[in-house]
Structures are given as structure tokens and as C-alpha cells.
Amino acid sequence: MTQILDGKELSVQIKTEIANHVRQLTAKGHRAPHLAAVIVGNDGASQTYVANKEKSSREVGFTSSVYRYPESTTEEQLLEAIAFLNNDTDIDGFIVQLPLPSQINEQHIINAISPDKDVDGFTPINVGRMVLSEECYVPATPMGVCTLLQRYGIETTGKHCVVVGRSNIVGTPVANLLSRKGFDCTVTLCHSRTRDLASITRQADILIAAIGKPEFFTADMIKPDAVVVDVGIHRIPDATKKSGYRIIGDVKHSEVDPLCSWVTPVPGGVGPLTIVSLLQNTLKAYHRTHPNCD
Numbered sequence: 001m002t003q004i005l006d007g008k009e010l011s012v013q014i015k016t017e018i019a020n021h022v023r024q025l026t027a028k029g030h031r032a033p034h035l036a037a038v039i040v041g042n043d044g045a046s047q048t049y050v051a052n053k054e055k056s057s058r059e060v061g062f063t064s065s066v067y068r069y070p071e072s073t074t075e076e077q078l079l080e081a082i083a084f085l086n087n088d089t090d091i092d093g094f095i096v097q098l099p100l101p102s103q104i105n106e107q108h109i110i111n112a113i114s115p116d117k118d119v120d121g122f123t124p125i126n127v128g129r130m131v132l133s134e135e136c137y138v139p140a141t142p143m144g145v146c147t148l149l150q151r152y153g154i155e156t157t158g159k160h161c162v163v164v165g166r167s168n169i170v171g172t173p174v175a176n177l178l179s180r181k182g183f184d185c186t187v188t189l190c191h192s193r194t195r196d197l198a199s200i201t202r203q204a205d206i207l208i209a210a211i212g213k214p215e216f217f218t219a220d221m222i223k224p225d226a227v228v229v230d231v232g233i234h235r236i237p238d239a240t241k242k243s244g245y246r247i248i249g250d251v252k253h254s255e256v257d258p259l260c261s262w263v264t265p266v267p268g269g270v271g272p273l274t275i276v277s278l279l280q281n282t283l284k285a286y287h288r289t290h291p292n293c294d
């Protein structure tokens with residue numbers, strides 16, 4: 001029988017744990033952790049993501065601030081904003097929501113973020129530390145995938161995990177994390193140039209679907225009893241919804257779900273855990289500068 005890796009329910013549980021912790025801190029007279037977000041332009045999906053991050057921050061008792069800049073912002077102007085956030089001791093961690101407008105080089109911006117405040121785990125220093133299994137900030141989506149597998153007690157040791165998609169934000173770090181000691185998966189990382197993808201995904205005990213194509217993974221690509229983690233988030237126009245759209249993933253759930261031992265729904269799977277990971281990283285950043293508060 002297929003069981004659900006319920007990211008929504010797990011996120012509520014972890015957020016309650018964080019909120020209790022923050023309550024204890026503030027009861028002792030310490031300030032609350034502070035997460036800031038920078039958003040440039042008017043991209044609809046980015047606005048939603050940042051609004052959700054702000055809402056979740058407030059729910060757990062964090063201070064939250066959002067710095068909004070117009071679409072026409074230059075790289076120099078954004079670098080100035082980053083320098084300000086790097087130096088503001090009231091802010092524990094911050095993210096720069098991606099994508100950025102085309103006149104701004106994303107890597108230049110990421111490189112300017114202080115690794116100590118890089119709660120997205122995107123800077124070269126944090127990526128390097130992660131690969132070396134050193135103390136670091138792990139990117140939020142891969143961390144969310146790991147949390148779901150861990151908290152649901154999914155057996156990973158020696159399992160064949162196939163990751164499809166090699167983005168810097170999801171596929172590459174997930175492949176790294178699940179091959180490490182602790183998870184001990186045998187990992188295959190597939191991408192757009194992989195030949196006969198279905199023959200590889202059919203060997204997956206654990207499939208991480210992060211290709212970025214709506215309902216790409218169909219029943220013929222799945223090994224019976226596989227664990228399927230769907231990282232995709234796509235907005236599809238839907239006139240029957242108040243919002244005018246509905247969210248679907250990279251997996252065709254109507255046909256894949258009955259084959260799985262465990263599966264993440266979309267929405268309500270990896271997505272809620274991504275935000276929770278960001279909150280966990282912010283708490284870690286807070287404790288870096290407040291070493292004697294537990």
C-alpha cells in the first residue's frame with residue numbers, strides 16, 4: 001500500500017518545535033532570530049515564495065524583513081544592498097530570491113553574500129564545506145528532502161537512489177548528501193544528456209524527481225515499491241481555481257502513486273519542508289552569534 005511522505009504535517013510539527021525554542025529564547029530576554037529576504041522585480045512565483053517564507057518566519061516567532069527592489073535594479077545597487085545586510089548585526093541570515101533580472105549576474109551576487117549569513121547555502125564556501133562534510137548551511141530544498149526521508153524512517157543504506165536533474169540548487173546537492181555517511185545510498189545522478197533515462201529510473205529504490213518538467217515521470221519509469229520524492233513545482237492554468245492555477249509536480253501522480261511504497265504529494269510534500277529548512281538554518285545562524293543561548 002502506498003504511504004504518503006506528508007511534508008505539510010511534518011512541517012507543522014517542526015515549526016512547532018522551532019516556535020517553542022524561540023519562545024524560550026525570548027522568555028530569557030534574548031532577541032528573536034531574524035531572517036531577511038531580498039526580492040528584485042515582480043516575478044509572480046518569486047513573490048509567492050517570499051510571502052510564504054515571511055509568513056512562516058512570523059509563525060515561529062522570528063523577525064522577518066523583506067527588501068524589495070525594482071526590476072531595473074543594477075548589479076552595483078544590489079551589491080550595495082548585500083553589503084548592508086552582511087554588516088547588519090540584527091540580521092542573522094538572508095536570502096536573495098532567484099531568479100534575478102537578466103542585467104544582474106546571479107553568481108556575482110551569491111559570491112557577495114557572507115557565508116555566515118548564507119542560509120540558502122548557495123555561496124561557494126558553503127557548497128565546498130558541504131562537499132567536504134564540514135559544518136555548513138545546506139540548501140533548503142535538498143535539506144528538506146533529507147529531513148523527510150529521515151523523519152519518516154525511510155531505509156536508505158545501500159539503496160540505489162536515482163536523482164534526475166543536476167541543478168546547483170537541488171539535484172547536485174541532493175546527490176551529494178544522500179551518498180554521504182549516514183544516508184549511505186548508492187547514487188546515480190541523471191540529467192538532460194543521460195541516455196535511456198527510463199532504464200535507469202526503473203532501477204531506483206529511491207527516485208528524486210528534480211528535472212523541472214511537469215508530470216515527466218510516468219508509470220513505466222518506476223520500479224515497483226520505489227520511494228518517489230517529487231521536487232517539481234509547476235503552476236498550470238486552471239479556471240476552476242480561485243487563483244486561476246493549480247500546482248503540479250515532475251511526477252504524473254495519478255499513475256505513479258499506486259506503484260510506490262512511499263511518495264511525496266504535490267503540493268504538500270517537499271515544498272513545506274523547504275521553508276522549514278530555511279528556518280532551521282536561520283536558527284543555526286542565530287546561535288552562531290548567540291553561543292550561550294539554548
Ligand code: GUN
Nearest residue numbers: 095096097098099120140
Ligand atoms: N528560487 C527558487 N528556489 C529558491 C531558493 O531555494 N532560494 C532562493 N534564494 N531562490 C530560489
